[in-house]
Each structure stands twice: as structure tokens, then as C-alpha cells.
Amino acid sequence: MSKFFYTLKRKDYVSLIVLIAIGFGWLLVDQFLLSASYQRFIALFLLIVSLYYVQFLINKPSDIKRYANTIALITVLFVVIVSLIMHAIINKDFTYKSILIWIISGALPYLAGYLYLKTKKK
Numbered sequence: 001m002s003k004f005f006y007t008l009k010r011k012d013y014v015s016l017i018v019l020i021a022i023g024f025g026w027l028l029v030d031q032f033l034l035s036a037s038y039q040r041f042i043a044l045f046l047l048i049v050s051l052y053y054v055q056f057l058i059n060k061p062s063d064i065k066r067y068a069n070t071i072a073l074i075t076v077l078f079v080v081i082v083s084l085i086m087h088a089i090i091n092k093d094f095t096y097k098s099i100l101i102w103i104i105s106g107a108l109p110y111l112a113g114y115l116y117l118k119t120k121k122k
Helices: 010-033 035-060 064-091 097-121
Strands: none
Touching: 010 064, 010 097, 035 064, 035 097, 064 097
């Protein structure tokens, strides 16, 4: 199991919590700033990729793939739980967009890890 996942340190958890808080803050604000649904989706995608990239810059993991695996697992589990509670139980408006967000939240750590790998100084 340790070959697949990265051992997180305290600063890893802190940066992940900050990333999630900023993402939720953006979800609360974007509805007033952006009128079209696709604009919100693109803006959220770019914001989350940039936040993951900053997280890679701050934490400087030794094994990028294992770190991305760990972060993807944590964020996907969090996003699935929150979206099920919000959209299936409370609002009863569960759509395919929720599943798309699950998939994207799992893929974005790998994209950010790839960008970090290509841009970090050797």
C-alpha cells in the first residue's frame, strides 16, 4: 500500500485543507460573478489546477505520482461525500454534473503533478 500512496506530513494536510476551503469559497462566489454555467465550470477547473500546482510547489514531494494518488484519493472521497449529501439528500437534484466533478477532481492532481514535473528546476 505504501508503494501507491505518499505519507503526508502536517504541511501537506494544511495545504490540502486550504485548497478545499478556497474551492468552496469560490463555489459560493462564482454564482454572482459568472452568469453562464460553463464559465463557472472552466473557472473552477483553472482555479483548482492552479491550487494543486501551488500545493506541489509548497510541499515539494519526492515522488510526484504517489503524492498525486494520495491527494486524488482524499479529494475524490471528500467531493463524493459532500456532493451526495448536498445534491442527493438535501436538495434532491443530483445530475451528471456531480459525477463529472468527481472524475475531474480525481484527474486534476495528476495534471498539476505533470505541470509541476515539467516546470520544476532541476
